[in-house]
Amino acid sequence: MEEVLNNLEISIDRASCFKGNNMVFENISYSVKNNEMMLIMGPNGCGKTTFIKSICGIQKLESGSIKLNSIDINSDSSEHLNNILYIGHKNSLNNDLTVFENLEYLCAFDKSVSNILEQEIKKSLEYFGIAKFKNYLVSKISEGNKKKASLARLLLSNKKIWLLDEPLSFIDSEGNTKILDLFNKHINNSGLIILSSHIDISKDVTNTKKYYMENS
């Protein structure tokens, strides 16, 4: 198992990103530490998804840098992926597998999960109240439940940095409070969250830093 860092700091320095000839975002400088949550808000199409993708390194920057503990994440020696759990706005659930199989499979990629037990997956599904869909094919359940199933990874993984893209879409109010509880627990457990959302949840989660992105 990889060493899990306890002191984390993501510092973004004048990051700019282009898609084709169009600028997506420009000159973002920001820094987030342990016990903090960065909430990215802004209108549709302002580049929230691209920004989150660039923090986990699958979107390359045009200029500027993103560093985790002063190591550039785009350098070869970077081990940022050992600490980052990325859940995109696509659920990354395979339609031909059941919810349980999907989670088991996704955990196989996560080295912070040493040995996944059936019981733990069941517990995480119970937390979101979707345990009864455990053996349903993903194509058979609703969008909101798919979202919950993909967020169940948060309970299974031991990674410190959560990168979440629109985790609250499609989710009912009951699920909402459960997710916010989860965020609070993670923040208090010296975790770090970066997420994009259309709902202002800065009052519900401790230590939230809000960041507005403008349409460019």
Add this chain to the structure above:
Amino acid sequence: MLRKIIYKEFKSYFRNLNSVFLPLIFFFLIISIFPLLIGPDKNLLNKIIPGIVWITVIFTTLLSSSNFFKDEYNNGFLETYLTSETSIELILFLKIILCWIFTCLPIIFFIPIVSIFFDIPLKNSFVILFTLIIGSPILVSIGIFGSSLTLGIPKNNVLVPVITLPFYIPILIFSASAIESVSSGLPYEMQLYILMALLCFVLPIMPYLLKYTLTLSINN
């Protein structure tokens, strides 16, 4: 972890048995259309059957590999692969092999039946079998490479064949000539060795190439 990946791939193939059987049916359909087109002349058919078998294999592999990553691109799985700390090359390698197992292996199993239909001598049908076993993994991996290039394009139905077919040519030339050599009583081992060399060249570098293409494709 390897066990889980193989298990998962097998499961999703088995839940979509259509995608395994339909290429096979397609293969038989095309094969049986040729005699209808050119007449049942046995000598002529015997002469062109290697070409027919290979053309049909090309169609079938293109059919199943041209949208290979589409699902995983759409449901975000590729992002998960690329943001996981585990080595994705191994997964890609396994995926190529499994794709071959489920699309080409069934066809290879049915080559003896095709040989009976077209009255191919036993030795020749063995050579056809060998060329297919060695050549079709190359076709599959090139097809998958083509599909990874076209991920960012919404409609890529004909594009993948247009891109990948020129790359198929060496493999086709050597396998067709091996089959032809054996049917005219000439030595055919050299062609098989060349095919084997091509396989040993393509298969190991393909996962790395695919990883690079996928990172480029997802970066959009």
Add this chain to the structure above:
Amino acid sequence: MNISKIANLKFFFTNTKNLSRFLGLFTFILFFFGIYWGLYVAPSDYLQGESYRIMYLHVPAAWLSLQVYMFMAITGFVSLVWKVKIMEIISIQCAPIGAYFTLIALVTGMVWGKPTWGTYWVWDARLTSELILLFLYIGVIALYSAFSDKRQAVKITSLLAIVGLVNIPIIHYSVEWWNTLHQGPSVTKFEQPSMHISMLLPLLYMFLVFNVYFIAVLIKRVQLGIYNREKRSKWMEDYLSD
């Protein structure tokens, strides 16, 4: 945004206008001399008579078609590895030029084939691999034009071109080998084993002319490519309004 990268494109765009014009004119004059040399001065072939003279177009075009592909793949490689913007544009602008050269080589080869083989098309090794090269070019162009995001497109097509470059020798030798296996009517080759110097010199000269032509057209096309990419940027607006 990196200043040096913009400056690079800007420098190219603003400084090569006269160069491409000059090269264009230069090609025209050189070409005129080359045609005169090849069609009138060079002696006629004792075997093929006058019809061999088309090789002064065919052979340089065929050489260039390969050379341009190589150039395209290498510049593509440079653009992928070192992220040089100008190389991206150069790489992709090579594709149509190379495709035209391939087409010229094919058509002149066919015209030459009629008096020599008695038919326009023979599945000869050289012509066949030239045809496959044309398909490779078409693949690159088709892939490029299918993308809406052109910068993404350049990256992906460079990759295809590089893989194609690795494949060209394999394709070439397999086709050659296939051809010797099926000994067709086409044992005649363009290059005789010992070409007389008075025939060879105009050929090399024409090769040079084609190269100059390639550079002239490439510069023009790269300027167009830069314009298309940067037409909304500030320096371009400033430059054009001057």
